[in-house]
Amino acid sequence: MLVGLILATVFIYIRSIYRTIELLGGWKGKVYINEKLFNSLDGMPIFMAMFILNVFHPGRFIAIGKERNAVA
Secondary structure (H helix, E strand, O other): HHHHHHHHHHHHHHHHHOOOOOHHOOOOOOOOOOHHHHHHHHHHHHHHHHHHHHHHHHHHHHOOOOOHHHOO
């Protein structure tokens, strides 16, 4: 579970760094208008973070006791 959270965080940081660099050039900057960079450094990290969090979902690793089932 911890590995999944770390990997998802790294991918979100990659996207955040890209977005910062992208907006440094303004609305007409070279990085802002490049669609390949946008797809690979904006969309792909978020997709990977969501995929990793689905595979390593924290709910799968939390033990559910009999007391909790009785309340629910």
